[in-house]
Amino acid sequence: MRTPLGAFIFVIIMLLLDAYVFQVIKTLSQSASPRTRTIIFSIYWAISIIAIIGFILFVFTGPDFLPRKVRTYLFATVIGLFLAKFLAVVFFLVDDIRRLIQWASGKLFFKNTEGETISEDHISRSLFLSWLGVAAGGTLFGSLVYGFSNKYNYQVKRVSLKYDNLPASFKGLKIVHFSDVHSGSFTNKEAVKHGIEKIMAQNADLVIFSGDLVNDKTIEMKDYMDAFNKIKAPMGVYSTFGNHDYGDYVSWPQDGITKAQNLKNLMQVHKDLGWRLMMDEHVALEKNGEQIALIGVQNWSAKARFPKYGDMAKAYAGTEKYPFKILISHDPSHWDAEVRPQYGDVDLTLSGHTHGMQFGVEIPGFKWSPVQYVYKQWDGLYEEGRQKLYVNPGYGFIGYPGRVGILPEITVIELT
Known part of the structure; x- marks a missing residue:
């Protein structure tokens, strides 16, 4: 991971996860006011960018650049965020596979007498699976943060x-x-x-x-x-x-x-x-x-x-x-x-x-x-x-x- 190529690949993966999760965040916040949505989006991307910067600092700086305790917690928090998003994405992918199957079924099997499809081209995300993914990722990240207090227990x-x-x-x-x-x-x-x-x-x-x-x-x-x-x-x-x-x-x-x-x-x-x-x-x-x-x-x-x-x-x-x-x-x-x-x-x-x-x-x-x-x-x-x-x-x-x-x-x- 400490090679430039390995670090670059990991940053790309982090950005792809961030973009994917953000689409779900947009869906879940549709009913919120424009001001609230702006605040949610700003906080989300601020945390994501800080995490990426933190990862880059950890990889490309020496052990004396930051105090050892700060480096340890920084790395753990970045990886915790990554794992939390990765877990959430598992649920989002299940939902997207469901949507794809539903869309394909509509195109193939549901036609009117003139041969035109009657299914919708846009199939909404499942709010249940979206919230479940967010909850799973949040629970994982929360438990990892809580675990900081248990290392000497x-x-x-x-x-x-x-x-x-x-x-x-x-x-x-x-x-x-x-x-x-x-x-x-x-x-x-x-x-x-x-x-x-x-x-x-x-x-x-x-x-x-x-x-x-x-x-x-x-x-x-x-x-x-x-x-x-x-x-x-x-x-x-x-x-x-x-x-x-x-x-x-x-x-x-x-x-x-x-x-x-x-x-x-x-x-x-x-x-x-x-x-x-x-x-x-x-x-x-x-x-x-x-x-x-x-x-x-x-x-x-x-x-x-x-x-x-x-x-x-x-x-x-x-x-x-x-x-x-x-x-x-x-x-x-x-x-x-x-x-x-x-x-x-x-x-x-x-x-x-x-x-x-x-x-x-x-x-x-x-x-x-x-x-x-x-x-x-x-x-x-x-x-x-x-x-x-x-x-x-x-x-x-x-x-x-x-x-x-x-x-x-x-x-x-x-x-x-």
Whole structure:
């Protein structure tokens, strides 16, 4: 999108959407007075032009041209408007297809005795579908704006998991699982610290972080080290890398730092936080003379656009002797693609990555997000035979600075 051609194409699409939606706005405002119509039209085009200018500024200016917070909200608002209009257009297109079919039917089938058509050449728009489209687009945009206030609304979710093969000493083990911090997106340190206080308030035996500490660069953690280093647990804090941690989505070097050095620096950050970074390896957790295995792999995805850095065979080797195994793997597609088919004795896998798309519906008995059409396992608990997967929808956010329906989560898992 940051190429001139890509930006030009997107602006053309925005203008076409604006022109199409404007035709409907004209229809819906027919009964209004000329003065009111002028005000409506002026407001509509003023917002549309500002959105296009905002998009151009975002694409063709550097990150220091506007404050990071302003750039983030500007981009989110422009994309929100675009998506809202796009959704509204779906309804308008349905109406126009109806009108086209009705017009064609009149031309083909309804003729008088002299062979002339008796249908009208102009078929009015459906006010119902027009208003429905406007309402749908407005609701979407309104929900995205409302979602700005939810990005630090951390929810504690408690899950109890029963296993017959869990050693007696580990029954009642309490694990806090969180994922996808994306520190480069944060703009409110106090809110972030409040979430960390919630983590510590759970008094967990073990804390697990399943990847994506940063968006791209290690420097993003600079202002948050003294917050996240407060996370402690009697049995330790264990972490792994997610796809964003490798710096694959920016050009290097950055500020004189190479990609390899950035990754090395991020490894040191985990160490400085007091977290044990799991790089295709395992450790034995011991309690009262009994042991279970904790395995951690680097990012491994079954989706083509995400990397396969992890080496499950290397991480798993030597764990056969342990009666119970927990795996930390950032991308939940790893579970169906490799873990379940090849490692049937991995009892519990902890993942993140999807964020629940930061948009969806989650109410008792019903859960939906567009991300479910990409990821079969995208939020919460999944079970196949004796194996279980839990997907945490994320602690932070990226891109869209908000959450609608799918809130940031701190998962408390108790093994029984």
